[in-house]
Amino acid sequence: MRLLIKPGAQFPVDAEIAMGTTAADESNLTGEATPVEKNVGDATLAGTMNLWGAVEAVVTRPAAESSLQKIITLIKEAQQRKAPAQQFTDKFSTFYTYAVLGLSLAMFFVWWLGFRLAAFESAVESQSAFYRTMTLLVVSSPCALVLSIPSAVLAAIAWGARHGILFRGGAAVEKLAEVNVVALDKTGTLTTGELRVEAVESFPPGREPEIFRLAYSLEKLSTHPLARAITRHGKQQQVEVIKFDHFESVTGEGLRATRNGKTGQLGGRGWIAQGRHAAAIAQVAATEAGFSEVWIEEDDLLGRVILRDDIRPQSASVVEALRHEGLRTVVLTGDRKATAEYLRAELKLDDVRAELRPQQKVEAVRELSGQGKKWR
Secondary structure (H helix, E strand, O other): OEEEEOOOOEOOOOEEEEEOOEEEEOOOOOOOOOOEEEOOOOEEOOOOEEOOOOEEEEEOOOHHHOHHHHHHHHHHHHHHOOOHHHHHHHHHHHHHHHHHHHHHHHHHHHHHHHOOOOOOOOOOHHHOHHHHHHHHHHHOOOHHHHHHHHHHHHHHHHHHHHOOOOOOOHHHHHHHHHOOEEEEOHHHHHEEEEEEEEEEEEOOOOOHHHHHHHHHHHHOOOOOHHHHHHHHHHHHOOOOOOOOOEEEEEOOOEEEEEEOOEEEEEEOHHHHOOOOOHHHHHOOOOOOOOEEEEEEEEOOEEEEEEEEEEEOOOHHHHHHHHHHOOOEEEEEOOOOHHHHHHHHHHHOOOEEEOOOOHHHHHHHHHHHHHOOOOEO
16 A cells, blocks of 8 residues: 655554655654655654645555554563463462362362261361361462462562562562563663753854844744743743744755745755755764754844753762672664764773664574563
């Protein structure tokens, strides 16, 4: 099937771009905090958001086999997975129940015929064969055995929930003591998952407030993920909004607006560098790993806003605590390699694997398991 995906719509299935260009917000599946450009031939994932371009895409696999559906299946399997001890008791309890019932019936006849006790009625109730049989049945009941492990697991899960930890089943609780590798996600786990304005630069320096005011006013009219960070920062700083005579979104490039006869543009380095400020932009070094940049120009005004996905304040101490316990830390992320390597250097992680899709993360975990690693 060939689908037309409009701006702001979700990609309903895994597909391949056949016509047009756009960018996709894949943060919910891959953890990539910044939009991912999509050109002809690029793959798109079900459940991700088409940001600005109208594109035609050819479906590559049925909805039931999409990346999103695979994640849902993996979660259901994890939720239904029982702890090894619980699996053992489930199998053992059936045979144990038959054995206890058989033993109780046999002992009834032993006490009645062998020891000549009254079958049901006796002057002393405890001396009847039936009473003793019922006592044996209650004492050796498999209920306590079958219920003890689930009760302990539920108590552990409840304790974890009170401390902000979610366990997806008893197997995770029971195997926790055997773990020697901790596999971590990046976005929303080690980082906040929300881009933040790190700095505003103007070229030449001195006009940073004008740069950010123009950027804020333009991005306030956009739904781009980077726009959310800039508009949030602008509201916090109570920046005054500029009113434009004309505004347009340039497909695949950025934003353009006109005021008082002057045209301003906001977009990526490549697009802004095509204008009158090409020489000035060429002299500015690209942002380091872990950062994103948005360029702004208007007449003789030129600058950029630098954004970053902040590392959580607790991340460094958590990684250090894991290392102190002798655990190896591995980050599995869908983000770019440069960003992952920056995270590795900042937190002193043992290993990072970048640009992974959800299914590849599962394969990486299985690879660790195949090497004899106990992971969580």
